[in-house]
Amino acid sequence: MKFAVVLFLGSCALVLDAQAQEAELPSAPSTSQQQSRSQKAAPVEQPTAPVQQAQVPGKPDAGAPASSPSEDDALTTIRHTVNEVNVVFTVTDKHGHYVRDLKKEDFKVVDDSKPATEIRSFHAEANLPLEVGLLVDASNSVRDRFKFEQEAATEFLNQTIRPKYDLAFVVGFDVTPEVTQDFTDNTEKLSTGVRSLRPGGGTAMYDALYFACRDKLMKAQRSGPVRRAIILLSDGDDNQSHVTREEAIEMAQRAEVIIYTISTNLSSAGHHGDKVLERIADATGGRAYVPFQLNEVANAFAAIQEELRSQYAISYKPADFISDGRYRSVEILAQGQKGLRVRSRHGYYAPSQ
Numbered sequence: 001m002k003f004a005v006v007l008f009l010g011s012c013a014l015v016l017d018a019q020a021q022e023a024e025l026p027s028a029p030s031t032s033q034q035q036s037r038s039q040k041a042a043p044v045e046q047p048t049a050p051v052q053q054a055q056v057p058g059k060p061d062a063g064a065p066a067s068s069p070s071e072d073d074a075l076t077t078i079r080h081t082v083n084e085v086n087v088v089f090t091v092t093d094k095h096g097h098y099v100r101d102l103k104k105e106d107f108k109v110v111d112d113s114k115p116a117t118e119i120r121s122f123h124a125e126a127n128l129p130l131e132v133g134l135l136v137d138a139s140n141s142v143r144d145r146f147k148f149e150q151e152a153a154t155e156f157l158n159q160t161i162r163p164k165y166d167l168a169f170v171v172g173f174d175v176t177p178e179v180t181q182d183f184t185d186n187t188e189k190l191s192t193g194v195r196s197l198r199p200g201g202g203t204a205m206y207d208a209l210y211f212a213c214r215d216k217l218m219k220a221q222r223s224g225p226v227r228r229a230i231i232l233l234s235d236g237d238d239n240q241s242h243v244t245r246e247e248a249i250e251m252a253q254r255a256e257v258i259i260y261t262i263s264t265n266l267s268s269a270g271h272h273g274d275k276v277l278e279r280i281a282d283a284t285g286g287r288a289y290v291p292f293q294l295n296e297v298a299n300a301f302a303a304i305q306e307e308l309r310s311q312y313a314i315s316y317k318p319a320d321f322i323s324d325g326r327y328r329s330v331e332i333l334a335q336g337q338k339g340l341r342v343r344s345r346h347g348y349y350a351p352s353q
Contacts, residue, residue, distance in 0.1 A: 083321040084120060085111065088227055088258065088313050089285065089332050089344030098310040099340060100124060107342075110331040111318040121315040129226045130166040130308060131183075132157075133212045133257075136194065137234035137264065138172040139203040145264060146199045148294050149233055154191045156231070156301035160308065161187050169216060170194055173208035174201030175240045183220065204240035205232075209248040209259070209280070218255040227311065228257045231304060232280070233297075235264045236273025245276060249283045253327075254349050260286040260307075262300045266293060285345035325352035 087109075091099045104122035108115065134153055138146070161168050163185045170181040170193035181193025209232065217228050230252070238245070252259055261277035278288040287307065289300035314332065329347040334340035 083317055084315055085318060085330070085348060086225070086256070086313065086315045087330060087332060087344050088125065088311050089342055090307055090311050091334060092341050092343070094339035094341075098307070100126070100310055102312070102334070104314075106334060106336050107314065108333040108335055109314065109316045110329075110333065111316070112320070112328040114319040116316040117319045118317040119314060120317060121313075123313050125227065125311045125313045126309050128311075128313065130160070130168070131217055131220055131226050131228045132160065132166065132168040133216060133230040134168060134170045134190075134194070135177075135208055135212055135230055135232045135234070136170070136172050136197055137174075137203060137205065137232075138178075138197050138199045139174045139201055140199060143199040145266065145294055146197075149264065149297055150194050150197065152298040152301050153231075153233065154194050155298065156305060157190045157194070158187045159302075160305050161185060161190065163187075167220070170197075171208060171212055171216075172197035173204060174199075175204050177204075177208040177211045179216075183216075202240040203234070203238050204242075205234050205236070205238040206241035206243050206245055206248040210243045210251050213248075213251040213255040213257050217257055218251075225313070227308065227313075228255065229286070229308060230257055230259045231301070232259055232261045232277070233264060234261070234273070234277065236261075236271070236276040238276070245279065249280060250349075252280075252284045253345060253347065256345075256348070257284060258286045258345070259284040260304045261288045262297060262304075263288070263290045264297075266291065283346060285343060287343070321350070323351050326350055 091102060093099055102124075104119055107119075107122075109119060110116070134157065136149070136153060157168060160166070165185065167183045167185055168190055169179060169183045170190055172178050172180055178197075180196045181190050184190060209230070212230055217230075241248075259280050261281045263271070263274050263277055265271040265274055274288070274290050277290075280286075281288040287304075289303065291297050291300055318328070327347050327349055330345065332342045332344050334342050
C-alpha cells in the first residue's frame, strides 16, 4: 500500500499527493466559453512538477474520463497539522533604505488580532533560494515599448538567477497565458523565452496571475524553504479575464507568492491600471513601481533584485489557531527603533481540516 503524507504549515499544505492537493484548491469561475490553446514548454532543468499547459484557470473538463486506480494504487493519506506560519518581509528606515541587521527581539507578530504565542525561527534571508515567475504583458496596448521591456527583463534575470540555486520561468500573456520558458536556472534559456514573446491581442492579466500562482509556483516541488515571487510587467488594464482581481490575489496568498509590479504606463498622470497594480502588490507584500520614463523600467528591475536579497523570514505559532480554511490577518511590528517600516503580506488562509 502507498502512503501520501500531508504536512500543513500554517497558511499552506505541503502535499506529496499532487492529485489530493489540486482537489483542495478553490475553483475559479467557469471558463466553458473560452477555448484555451495548448502551449509548449521547454524542458525543466531541475526536478520540478510536471510541465503544465498554460490553461486559463477553470473547472475540470466534465467530459474527461474518471480515473479508477487499482487496489495496489490506492492511497492512504496521513494528515498532521503543524500550527506554524511562515512570513517573508522587508524592513526599511524613514529614508526608504533597507535595514538588514535586526534580530528576533526587534519584532512582534500579531495574528488575527492576537499576539503570536511563540516565534519559532527568525532569519535574514539574503541567500534563500528563489522561485521567480516573470509575467510579461504581451497585449497590443504595450506594443510601442515592448522591445525595451524585454531587454530590461532579460538583464534582471541574468543578474538575479543563480545557477544550481534559483529557478525561474517566463510567461507572456494577452488573452491567454503562454509559458515560453518553464522552470530553469539557465539564464540563456530564460532570455530566449523573453525574446520569443510577441505582442498582440487583448489582456487577461488576472487569469495569467492565477495560472502562474496555482499551476506553476504552488505545484513546484521543493526540497527546502524558498522565496516565491512574481514580477508582473503590465499596464494593469484587464479586459479579458475570467477570474477577478481579488480571486487572483487570493490565489497568490494561498501560494505564498510576493508580487512585484512594474507599470508600463509611461505618464505622470494617474492611470487606473496603476491603482490595480498597486493593490495586487500591496496585498501580497510586494511593491508597485511606476516608471515615468522608459529607461526607469530597468531601474525598477534593479530595485526588485535588491529587495529580494534584503528580506527576513519569521516562523511563529498563532494563538487560538483553528484549521477552518478562513483568512487570518498578519501584522509584523518593529519595536525598539523609531521610523522602521515593515512590509509583508497582510494575511493567509488557514488550512482546512
